[in-house]
Structures are given as C-alpha cells and as structure tokens.
Amino acid sequence: MSKSTILPVTNEHGYYEIRLESIGGLGANLCGKMLGELGALSLSLNSLSFSSYGSEKRGSPVKAYIRWCAGDKPLRVNSPVTHPHILGIFHEGLIGTYPVLDGVSTDTKVILNTPLPADEAAAKHHISLGELYCLDALSIAMECHSRVNMVMLGAIAKASGFIPLDAALQLCRDSIGKKYPALIDANLKGVEQGYSLLTKAEEDRNIEPLPTGGREHFVWGYDNAPIGGINPRIGSTVSNDLSPSREGYIPLFRKENCIHCGLCDSACPDMVFQFAPGEYKGKECMVNLGLDYYHCKGCLRCVEVCPTNALVTALEKDYPEKPDFLPNQEMLPDAIAYQTAGPNSWITSDSYMDEKRVDGGVV
Ligand code: SF4
Ligand code: SF4
Structure with missing residues (x-):
C-alpha cells in the first residue's frame, strides 16, 4: 500500500x-463522493464522505461533508463538518x-462560485477570515459544456495546495467516463478550467463580519402571528425567498411580446x-405586470409554455440590478431597500409588500 x-x-x-454548500441540481453530492474516493484512492488517506439533503428536490439546500486522516489512523467520526478546512460554496x-x-x-x-472578482466578493459578503478563492463556475461550465x-x-x-490536477482528472474519467463517455471531454475541460481560473482575494482583508450575514430576517411571535397561526397567503409567504434555488438562470419578461x-x-x-385588471387591445382583461423574483426558483417552466417568447431564458448574473420592468415603479424605494438586503433579489412587488403589511414586518 502506498x-x-x-x-x-488538521x-x-x-x-x-471539507464542507460543500450547494443546492440540489448543481452536483455537490457527487462532488463530495468523488472527493471521498480521491482521498482514499489517490491520496491513500482514510476517507469518509456523506451528504445531507432534505427532499432531494431540485433547488433545495444540500451539504456534502468529507473527512480525511492519515492511513494509520482510524476514522470513525460521522458527524457533520462544522469547522471546515475547505468550504466550497457552489451557489453565491x-x-x-x-x-x-x-x-x-x-x-x-x-x-466561492461567483462572477465577482475575489476582493469584491469578500467585501460584499463580509468574508474576513481564511483564504477566499473565487471563480465564475457557472459561466465556465456553460462554455465547456x-x-x-x-x-x-x-x-x-x-x-487545497496538495490535490494534484491529475488526480482530479483521473477521478473525473473514472466517475463520468464509464457511465457517460460522450460527456467526458467536456467535463475534463471543466475540471482543468476550474483549476486554472481560480483567483484569490488579498490576504489582508479588513472587513467586519456581519452577525446576521447581512440579511434581513423575520421574527414570528405572539405579536405578529396571524390569528390561529394560519398562513393567510397560501403558496406565498413572506419568508419563502426562493432566489437561492435558482441555478443561474431567470425567466426574463419582454412585456411588448405578451398577449x-x-x-x-x-x-x-x-x-x-403579477396579474391585475387592465386593458389589452381595447378590451378589459387581466394583464401580466411582470414577475416577483422573490418567489421565483428559476425552473423555467413559464419560458417553455409562453407562446410568444414574452418570457425568455437569461443569465441571472447579467441582471444584478433592478431591471426596468419592475411591475410597480411606486415601490421603487422599497425595492431598492430589499435589493440591497441580499444577493439576487432585486425586485419586489405588491405581493411582497402586502405580506410585509399583513404578516408582521421586517426586523
Ligand atoms: S415557472 Fe417561471 S416564474 Fe415560476 S418559478 Fe419557474 S421560472 Fe420562476
Ligand atoms: S405565457 Fe407569455 S404571453 Fe402568456 S401571459 Fe405569460 S408571458 Fe404573456
């Protein structure tokens, strides 16, 4: 044995x-398994990998854990990784x-998978500790297929500084090559590009970490719970921010094409x-005002069914700011306030504002 x-x-x-943070659909579970194999087969370490996910639903949060130790040391700890040496964040x-x-x-x-330069990402997310490495993994993956x-x-x-590129490439060949031989070249290219296009933030980052992660959060309790604890707004609550479920794509609304x-x-x-009473071609009807991206998980079903290309697929990173098709321009100050509260949430609408009013509020 080597x-x-x-x-x-250690x-x-x-x-x-190692801990990987992701959403269902981006392949963190497989990546975790592969790293587990890599530890045992290529690095001759004792190695353990396991994942934690709820309903296996696309877009729901996924964590993968990998634990390594020297080959002569028993490895019997199966608890989640709370203080990782490597933290891979697949979705910003x-x-x-x-x-x-x-x-x-x-x-x-x-x-961190982000289109931002490493220092900008460090400042935006208040990542003050450790070493921060960034790359736009989504764009790289799209280019390499x-x-x-x-x-x-x-x-x-x-x-990591100690996992050889060759070992990662071999692992990719072994894991994907047998099952999907047609996809192997594209995925090998993806591994290579990920290895070579990583950039590192400056070591000396004078940034205060934020206790809440910079996010507004909602407190439900005696004073603001709906009577009887019933959710009066079925299917749409103030807390169901689905933006982290998106895999980099959004449906873009082109109002001029909408019928x-x-x-x-x-x-x-x-x-x-957001439909509201209005007029189309001289007749009264419900008109489509646009989308409330707060609740959109990016499944793109709407793009598939739209008969007039009024909805098209777009890259979310191309729309970091409030688009000009905000349904209700009067909501602008609140939209901007919300937009700055978290990543990828640059629009709000009547439903969100109503929920804030009806259900309690933002603290
Ligand atoms: S159908 Fe369209 S608007 Fe609705 S969640 Fe999916 S992508 Fe978003
Ligand atoms: S499916 Fe397309 S055309 Fe029909 S209301 Fe929706 S966006 Fe408009």
Whole structure:
C-alpha cells in the first residue's frame, strides 16, 4: 500500500475536513463522493464522505461533508463538518440566506462560485477570515459544456495546495467516463478550467463580519402571528425567498411580446406572476405586470409554455440590478431597500409588500 499524503493541516483530532454548500441540481453530492474516493484512492488517506439533503428536490439546500486522516489512523467520526478546512460554496445566493459561512476560521480556504472578482466578493459578503478563492463556475461550465460540480472540483483541488490536477482528472474519467463517455471531454475541460481560473482575494482583508450575514430576517411571535397561526397567503409567504434555488438562470419578461394569455401563471408553481385588471387591445382583461423574483426558483417552466417568447431564458448574473420592468415603479424605494438586503433579489412587488403589511414586518 502506498504512503499516505501528508495533510498540510488538521484539527485537534487529526482530521482534515471539507464542507460543500450547494443546492440540489448543481452536483455537490457527487462532488463530495468523488472527493471521498480521491482521498482514499489517490491520496491513500482514510476517507469518509456523506451528504445531507432534505427532499432531494431540485433547488433545495444540500451539504456534502468529507473527512480525511492519515492511513494509520482510524476514522470513525460521522458527524457533520462544522469547522471546515475547505468550504466550497457552489451557489453565491446561499450566503446570507442560509448560514453557509458558519465555522469559517483563519485555517479555512473558502472557494466561492461567483462572477465577482475575489476582493469584491469578500467585501460584499463580509468574508474576513481564511483564504477566499473565487471563480465564475457557472459561466465556465456553460462554455465547456461541463457540469458546475466538475469546475468546482478543479477549483477545490487547486485551492487545497496538495490535490494534484491529475488526480482530479483521473477521478473525473473514472466517475463520468464509464457511465457517460460522450460527456467526458467536456467535463475534463471543466475540471482543468476550474483549476486554472481560480483567483484569490488579498490576504489582508479588513472587513467586519456581519452577525446576521447581512440579511434581513423575520421574527414570528405572539405579536405578529396571524390569528390561529394560519398562513393567510397560501403558496406565498413572506419568508419563502426562493432566489437561492435558482441555478443561474431567470425567466426574463419582454412585456411588448405578451398577449396576457395567462399560461405562464398556470404553469408557475410559485405564484410569481403579477396579474391585475387592465386593458389589452381595447378590451378589459387581466394583464401580466411582470414577475416577483422573490418567489421565483428559476425552473423555467413559464419560458417553455409562453407562446410568444414574452418570457425568455437569461443569465441571472447579467441582471444584478433592478431591471426596468419592475411591475410597480411606486415601490421603487422599497425595492431598492430589499435589493440591497441580499444577493439576487432585486425586485419586489405588491405581493411582497402586502405580506410585509399583513404578516408582521421586517426586523
Ligand atoms: S405565457 Fe407569455 S404571453 Fe402568456 S401571459 Fe405569460 S408571458 Fe404573456
Ligand atoms: S421560472 Fe417561471 S415557472 Fe419557474 S418559478 Fe420562476 S416564474 Fe415560476
């Protein structure tokens, strides 16, 4: 048996630990399994990997944990990784919505999928501890026709400082090549690009971490709970911010093409469309005012059903600011206030404002 790789740092129990934070659909579960295999097969370490996810629903939060130690040390700890040496964040929108940065210390290497330059991302998300590495894994994956998880795998290998690129490529060949031989070249390219396009934030980042992650949060209690504890707004509550479920794409509304047929509203599972009484071609009807992106999970069903291309697929990163098709311009000050409260949430609408009024409020 070959000698174990010497781990550059371990915790007080002798373990090197990795945590991946993602949403269903981006492949963090597979990436975690692959890193588990890599530890055992390529690095000759004792290795453990397991994931935590709820309903296996696309878009729901997923965590993957990997734990390594020297080959001569037993590895019997199955608890989640709370203080990772490597933290891979597959979806930037999770920051501030879920506590994905918990446990980051000066020993942590954070690898973040973001279109932002590393220093800008550090300032935006108040990531003050550890080393921060960034790359636009989604764009790289689209260019290479690979999956985001392979790009992140390459990035994790590079940031670790001890996982050889060759080992990551071999792992990719072994995991994907047998099952999907047609996809192997694209995914190998994804691993390579993730390895080479990673950028690092300045070491000296004078940033105060925010206790709440910079996110407004809602407190429900005796004073503001609806009578009987009933949710009066079925399918749409003030707390169901679905923006972190999006995988980088949004439906873009081109109002001039809309014939107000309502098919998008029927197809949408999340009451995103804002219809109101109005007029179309001289007749009174319900007209489509636009989308409330707060509740949109980016499934793109509405794009599929729209008969006139009034809804098209767009890259979310191309629309970081409030688009000019905000349904109700009078809501602008609140929209901007909300827009600054978290990533990828640059629009609000009547329904959101009503919920704030009816259900209690924002603290
Ligand atoms: S399906 Fe398309 S055309 Fe019909 S209301 Fe929705 S956006 Fe407009
Ligand atoms: S992508 Fe379209 S159908 Fe899916 S949640 Fe968003 S608005 Fe609704």
